[in-house]
Amino acid sequence: MSTAPGPERLPDYLSRILTARVYDVAIESPLERAPLLSARLNTKVLLKREDQQPVFSFKLRGAYNKMSGLSAETLARGVVAASAGNHAQGVALAAARLHCHATIVMPVTTPRIKVDAVAARGAQVVLHGESYDDAYRHAAALAAESGATFIHPYDDPDIIAGQGTIAMEILLRHPQPITAVFVPVGGGGLLGGVAAYIKRVRPDIKVVGVEPVDAATMHAALEAGAPVRLKHVNLFADGVAVKQAGTETFRLAALYADEIVTVTTDEICAAIKDVFEDTRSILEPAGALSVAGLKTFAARENCGPAHTLIAVTTGANMNFDRLRFVAERAEIGEHRETLFAATIPETPGSFKTFCRLLGPRLVTEFNYRYAGPPDAQVFVGLQVASLEEAATLFHAIESAGIRVLDLAGNELAKQHLRHLSGGRAPHVEHERLFRFEFPERPGALMRFLDQLSPNWNISLFHYRNNGADYGRVLAGIQVPPEDHEAFNQFLTALNFPYTEETQNPAAQLFLA
Secondary structure (H helix, E strand, O other), X not given: OOOOOOOOOHHHHHHHHHOOOOOOOOOOOOEEEOHHHHHHHOOEEEEEEHHHOOOOEOOHHHHHHHHOOOOHHHHHOOEEEEOOOHHHHHHHHHHHHHOOOEEEEEOOOOOHHHHHHHHHOOOEEEEOOOOHHHHHHHHHHHHHHHOOEEOOOOOOHHHHHHHHHHHHHHHHHOOOOOOEEEEEOOOOHHHHHHHHHHHHHOOOOEEEEEEEOOOOHHHHHHHHOOOOOOOOOOOOOHHHOOOOOOXXXXXXXXXXXXXXXXXXXXXHHHHHHHHHHHHOOOOOHHHHHHHHHXXXXXXXXXXXXXOEEEEEEOEOOOOHHHHHHHHHHHHHHOOOEEEEEEEEEOOOOHHHHHHHHOOOOOEEEXXXXXXXXXXXXEEEEEEOOOHHHHHHHHHHHHHOOOEEEEOOOOHHHHHHHHHHOOOOOOOOXXXXXXXXXXXXXXXXXXXXXXXXXXXXXXXXXXXXXXXXXXXXXXXXXXXXXXXXXXXXXXXXXXXXOEEEOOXXXXXXXXXX
């Protein structure tokens, strides 16, 4: 892709951006250093905090710039928009400020927090379709029927210019050298505006778009030489879940963007955690795309302290219930956790031998259920420092005669199988079921196993790290009736809080 300034419409965009009306509703968002991430990457990382806008997203810039240019007669007929959330909030805020009616069509999959925020600003919300494209078609039909003006979320010069004011602020606040600016990409309005401005004013700065690997609309368009329609896009980063780039945004990206970087869901989750650790703010997945792409670029280009990388953090409209998934996947995305399956002999002592091979590392997850001879399958999550450490560990385990299957990149395992390990074990006799609280520190599991008599076989073991001081463990142990007194003495000596769940109706239904 060319990075040289082109004559086609850049002077127009420069003029549009310099004269854009955004500050009636938008703030000049901070440009902040991310000290922890900078130290970890050994390069200077700055965050352009668009997540701090009044609607917690950059989208109000383009929406207000477009709508403030409409005549009073046009505004009186109202406006219609289609959006997965952030553009909707921008349009709703602009409509309230300009005293016009707004109808917003949103996919039924839109996070509730965004739907409620739009309604709270006085807009009429219509939920329609499974995707943005479904909502777009319905919104266009409503606009045609009512005579209202359709406010496009990205493929409009006024929208693009409004978003481009972000680049103007970056260059005003940081006149020193900048290596690259990273921009999340959905339809491409933000990328188009930022790239058009930067390549006119500071063409030496790289402009890098960032997309989810499973929603890489602009990447596909640039490869094909024209916008193409993707059959499916992943909705995790719902703010950029667009199936086709815009015509004008594609033209600008082809002229001025240096490259498009794609990142995985795990890498997005890791980026959300990175920003939280530096700012104590929680970005939505689309808002953290730029940070994930920055990290990929920094590693690939071996950036050092002399480089300055700037990520535009575009939004913070995160559904609270998504945090569970983000926390679970962040460590994998940062390569600080590995998941694997191990096949061990179904013989007394083999479980303990396997645990010793794991060493002093912190176990994040452990799933085991007796299935009968000759082998047992164990699902393990383990804290590691790097991919290299995980590979070394796998080699050591396999050298001990235990088969290992790396599951860190296996979506079936990460999304489903980790929650399904276990079930009924009809051949298990004299099983007693206990919930234990283990101290959340290395060595607690081995202390448990060392004190457990070899006469008592572990038939079930389930543990997941929950971030507390104590880990919660479910263990099934085969204890013959004649050993009950000795086993009770073991529980007393162990001195871990426990609750027996052998007669729990749920356990009887699913495990007995």
